[in-house]
Amino acid sequence: MTPHSTDYLVVGAGTAGLAFADTLIAQDPNAHVTLVDRRGKAGGHWNDAYPFVTLHQPSAFYGVASLPLGSGRIDSVGLNAGLAELASGAEVCAYFDRVVHQSLLASGRVAYCPMHEHLGDGLIESLLSGERTQLQVRRRIVDASHQGPSIPSNHRPRFEVADGVRLVPPNALPQLWQRAARGESLPRRFVVVGAGKTAMDSVSWLLGAGAPAAAIQWLVPRDSWLVNRVTTQNGAEFFDAAIGGQADQMQAFAEAESVEDLFLRLEAAGVLLRIHRDRWPTMFHLATMTPAEAAWLARVQDVVRLGHVRRLEPAAIELEHGRIAVDDPAATLFVDCTASAVEPRPLLPVFQDGRIVLQMLRLPLPAFSAALTAWIEVHGRDDKHRNALAAPVPFPHSLADYPKAMAVGMWNQAQWGQEPALRQWMRECRLDGFSKLMASASRDNPAQQAIIARFKQHAMAAMANLPRLIASAA
Numbered sequence: 001m002t003p004h005s006t007d008y009l010v011v012g013a014g015t016a017g018l019a020f021a022d023t024l025i026a027q028d029p030n031a032h033v034t035l036v037d038r039r040g041k042a043g044g045h046w047n048d049a050y051p052f053v054t055l056h057q058p059s060a061f062y063g064v065a066s067l068p069l070g071s072g073r074i075d076s077v078g079l080n081a082g083l084a085e086l087a088s089g090a091e092v093c094a095y096f097d098r099v100v101h102q103s104l105l106a107s108g109r110v111a112y113c114p115m116h117e118h119l120g121d122g123l124i125e126s127l128l129s130g131e132r133t134q135l136q137v138r139r140r141i142v143d144a145s146h147q148g149p150s151i152p153s154n155h156r157p158r159f160e161v162a163d164g165v166r167l168v169p170p171n172a173l174p175q176l177w178q179r180a181a182r183g184e185s186l187p188r189r190f191v192v193v194g195a196g197k198t199a200m201d202s203v204s205w206l207l208g209a210g211a212p213a214a215a216i217q218w219l220v221p222r223d224s225w226l227v228n229r230v231t232t233q234n235g236a237e238f239f240d241a242a243i244g245g246q247a248d249q250m251q252a253f254a255e256a257e258s259v260e261d262l263f264l265r266l267e268a269a270g271v272l273l274r275i276h277r278d279r280w281p282t283m284f285h286l287a288t289m290t291p292a293e294a295a296w297l298a299r300v301q302d303v304v305r306l307g308h309v310r311r312l313e314p315a316a317i318e319l320e321h322g323r324i325a326v327d328d329p330a331a332t333l334f335v336d337c338t339a340s341a342v343e344p345r346p347l348l349p350v351f352q353d354g355r356i357v358l359q360m361l362r363l364p365l366p367a368f369s370a371a372l373t374a375w376i377e378v379h380g381r382d383d384k385h386r387n388a389l390a391a392p393v394p395f396p397h398s399l400a401d402y403p404k405a406m407a408v409g410m411w412n413q414a415q416w417g418q419e420p421a422l423r424q425w426m427r428e429c430r431l432d433g434f435s436k437l438m439a440s441a442s443r444d445n446p447a448q449q450a451i452i453a454r455f456k457q458h459a460m461a462a463m464a465n466l467p468r469l470i471a472s473a474a
């Protein structure tokens with residue numbers, strides 16, 4: 001039932017809105033929250049994701065703080081073998097359903113209005129009845145949609161598509177069998193358009209489902225650096241790889257003389273990967289994969305690097321830097337993977353008069369950032385103090401952006417370190433895999449203590465070197 005007043009109106013019941021609401025009601029026992037979303041189910045974009053999507057980070061530190069996601073399994077097969085499980089999109093949606101119904105609503109202090117549009121200033125409209133309700137918001141309206149990604153199933157390609165072109169989002173791939181069931185011919189060639197994580201997932205899925213590597217053509221405007229998932233694990237057994245990886249990362253930031261040198265050092269340390277070793281990637285969106293997955297994708301050799309697609313025709317592809325023929329037009333299916341999960345958004349003050357705009361406070365962790373914002377909302381002295389703890393971290397797009405993002409992230413971390421209560425909360429918060437793992441180090445384990453000492457030493461030096469790296473890229 002739609003309430004008439006609330007303390008916090010959270011617009012968006014995706015990862016960010018749910019993680020915020022969950023921590024807020026845990027930290028402030030008197031707060032009432034109303035969640036509004038135009039979608040009919042909680043979980044935001046995950047509800048419309050392609051069926052073979054998974055998290056690209058371990059489930060262990062995704063979701064909301066109060067409810068674990070996944071079973072703590074280490075995968076024993078596949079391209080993620082040996083590493084912590086990655087929830088599928090369906091698992092993420094089922095999890096968020098539980099968060100809403102068994103946790104938030106069960107608290108008695110949360111109202112949830114699916115299929116409602118927020119029209120602004122607390123006015124919401126039911127998409128089914130058209131009824132409008134003006135909510136009295138006692139404290140703040142929380143914009144939990146500022147960072148919402150564009151996804152294949154609901155975006156429009158920016159290139160022209162001529163009549164007769166068979167172009168589908170990746171969502172359609174697992175349903176192709178239905179064509180055969182209807183007596184239609186199945187495609188024998190696949191042209192994957194796009195170079196981000198969705199395109200990588202689609203190529204990986206096609207190969208895994210039996211498409212020969214030679215049947216796949218990949219249109220890649222820019223090659224991408226990738227985070228090696230081995231360094232993002234947060235289980236105790238991964239201490240050396242994860243905290244050691246952080247120490248290596250800090251060392252690279254401390255010693256690099258240019259942005260190019262930085263990326264080469266990160267690659268040499270095993271922190272970053274690239275799919276095609278003979279190419280120099282110019283994109284970095286923090287997409288994460290294993291070395292095995294990168295090698296798997298490198299099987300596709302027909303990679304076209306002629307810039308962005310301008311126009312698709314049944315028998316030709318027009319790109320920024322050239323035009324190529326389609327090999328077998330009648331048998332070709334184009335797969336549109338050009339929706340960007342990380343479109344640039346303006347950076348805004350997080351805490352404003354009567355308003356909160358959820359943004360990334362640590363990269364690339366939207367769930368942790370939203371939960372942390374709730375903690376700061378409850379315990380901050382005033383908005384000046386709150387914003388001092390919550391500088392929004394710009395998402396990197398080019399290589400030159402990475403040192404800038406790192407500088408803001410490290411600044412935030414330094415501010416948090418000066419707040420004992422916040423430090424304690426972070427150590428206990430399951431969404432902050434890094435602090436938890438650091439805190440788990442045994443004082444009697446000299447190897448672990450040496451890694452931590454190395455991390456701290458290089459982190460100080462990295463802070464000092466960041467301005468030089470940023471200037472070198474200007």
Ligand SMILES: Cc1cc2nc3c(=O)[nH]c(=O)nc-3n(C[C@H](O)[C@H](O)[C@H](O)COP(=O)(O)OP(=O)(O)OC[C@H]3O[C@@H](n4cnc5c(N)ncnc54)[C@H](O)[C@@H]3O)c2cc1C
Nearest residue numbers: 012014015016037038044045055056057117118145148341
């Ligand atoms: C394929 C994919 C994989 C990803 N994997 C990871 C991962 O492994 N780890 C990670 O940390 N991040 C990952 N991300 C990043 C992802 O952006 C975040 O995880 C997170 O799901 C984003 O959540 P959100 O709440 O910001 O946005 P959304 O999920 O888009 O939620 C925002 C919600 O706001 C609602 N809304 C917006 N405006 C209004 C309005 N006016 N009225 C009512 N409702 C409104 C929308 O309907 C939507 O449901 C991935 C992203 C993609 C696309």
